[in-house]
Amino acid sequence: MATKVVVNIPGEQPYDVRIGSGVLAGLGSHVRSACGIEGEGRALIITDSNVAPLYRDAARDSLKEADLRVRDIVVPAGEDSKSLSVLGEIWEAMAQLGFGRDCVVVALGGGVVGDLAGFVAATYMRGVAVVQVPTTLLAMVDSSVGGKTAVNLEAGKNLVGAFKQPMYVGADTGTLATLPDREWRCGCAEVAKSAVIDSDDFFFWLTDHAEAIAARDPEAVSEAIARCVVLKADVVAEDKTESKGVRECLNYGHTLGHAVEKLAGYGTFSHGEGVAEGMRFAARMAIDLVGASPEFAAAQDELLDALGLPPLDWSASPEEMLDAMKRDKKARGGHVRFVLPRDVGDWELVEVDDATILAYLRKWAEEK
Ligand SMILES: NC(=O)c1ccc[n+]([C@@H]2O[C@H](COP(=O)([O-])OP(=O)(O)OC[C@H]3O[C@@H](n4cnc5c(N)ncnc54)[C@H](O)[C@@H]3O)[C@@H](O)[C@H]2O)c1
Numbered sequence: 222m223a224t225k226v227v228v229n230i231p232g233e234q235p236y237d238v239r240i241g242s243g244v245l246a247g248l249g250s251h252v253r254s255a256c257g258i259e260g261e262g263r264a265l266i267i268t269d270s271n272v273a274p275l276y277r278d279a280a281r282d283s284l285k286e287a288d289l290r291v292r293d294i295v296v297p298a299g300e301d302s303k304s305l306s307v308l309g310e311i312w313e314a315m316a317q318l319g320f321g322r323d324c325v326v327v328a329l330g331g332g333v334v335g336d337l338a339g340f341v342a343a344t345y346m347r348g349v350a351v352v353q354v355p356t357t358l359l360a361m362v363d364s365s366v367g368g369k370t371a372v373n374l375e376a377g378k379n380l381v382g383a384f385k386q387p388m389y390v391g392a393d394t395g396t397l398a399t400l401p402d403r404e405w406r407c408g409c410a411e412v413a414k415s416a417v418i419d420s421d422d423f424f425f426w427l428t429d430h431a432e433a434i435a436a437r438d439p440e441a442v443s444e445a446i447a448r449c450v451v452l453k454a455d456v457v458a459e460d461k462t463e464s465k466g467v468r469e470c471l472n473y474g475h476t477l478g479h480a481v482e483k484l485a486g487y488g489t490f491s492h493g494e495g496v497a498e499g500m501r502f503a504a505r506m507a508i509d510l511v512g513a514s515p516e517f518a519a520a521q522d523e524l525l526d527a528l529g530l531p532p533l534d535w536s537a538s539p540e541e542m543l544d545a546m547k548r549d550k551k552a553r554g555g556h557v558r559f560v561l562p563r564d565v566g567d568w569e570l571v572e573v574d575d576a577t578i579l580a581y582l583r584k585w586a587e588e589k
Pocket residue numbers: 269270271272275298299300303330331332333334336356357358359360363364365366367368369370378379396397398399400401404407
């Protein structure tokens with residue numbers, strides 16, 4: 222049985238997110254109805270070299286069964302495909318294949334494919350429909366919903382992009398069976414982040430089901446994804462273009478996390494491992510700066526441990542860490558901001574001065 226969450230963003234057409242095992246088989250009919258395709262329609266699957274051999278046929282068969290003409294483009298797996306050169310190749314291929322404004326782009330893969338294909342759809346012929354078919358836990362709980370799309374520049378990640386809401390999101394949890402453990406844990410960090418910023422209800426539910434989720438229990442996983450999607454949909458509905466500060470809560474753990482990822486060398490730690498470390502760090506700052514309780518920080522530590530996200534056995538010099546934080550694109554005018562939880566479900570965006578950050582970073586490095 223699939224769970225359905227409706228994402229209703231002011232000024233946008235509402236869209237369904239279907240979550241459950243077997244959702245991929247119904248892709249074609251959902252694409253047809255969500256995109257209002259009558260008569261002949263054309264779909265372009267954009268996927269990557271790891272996902273294509275696993276799930277492209279199932280996606281293609283379902284689209285064909287719904288009488289859509291289907292082509293696909295396979296990009297190399299990995300962050301490097303979110304590039305201007307790959308983007309240009311896809312635009313050219315679409316034009317060569319004769320895709321018009323009435324086509325639907327189907328993003329089949331993780332966040333890399335979702336961001337890339339979403340940006341293709343936002344820009345090709347000034348915008349065509351996109352459907353997200355996430356196949357990583359991270360993409361299911363986070364990147365496939367909310368409409369942020371982007372490619373990277375030499376100067377940094379996600380520097381060119383657009384807001385482009387999908388017409389439909391189909392999250393087939395059956396595809397998660399083949400996800401490598403490292404990618405699994407990466408998604409788990411985003412689930413933990415969502416629970417902390419959402420509510421006691423989500424946090425305690427997740428604490429109770431952390432082991433089941435770490436063991437990929439299908440029911441617990443589907444429920445966790447649905448809870449994350451509900452939160453993300455609510456946040457995005459309030460702050461569609463990330464301009465009101467509401468959407469900032471989704472960056473919990475990311476201030477230190479991004480610096481860790483960068484200084485350790487991209488690929489050393491996954492994004493999720495960085496975020497989990499950043500959550501531990503932010504919770505400790507939150508005790509002094511916004512009155513969080515030590516019990517909250519301890520409960521969060523236990524949750525992260527249970528999800529397979531232990532503290533990192535790595536540190537860098539506090540000065541280098543601060544420098545990396547200041548260069549992050551989320552910093553404003555060189556000022557570093559942290560999402561700090563006062564408690565579960567209650568957060569504040571705080572600009573923290575350099576001396577205070579350095580003091581906490583020293584403590585963090587000493588404890589390693
Ligand atoms: N748009 C947003 O709101 C948003 C939010 C968070 C992250 N992101 C972006 O998402 C990207 C990271 O996404 P990701 O973590 O999904 O990485 P990813 O897309 O690179 O996928 C991770 C790896 O898993 C493989 N894979 C995917 N599905 C699989 C499956 N079912 N079985 C086996 N292997 C599979 C991929 O080929 C890849 O090697 C980053 O580029 C980040 O910037 C975007």
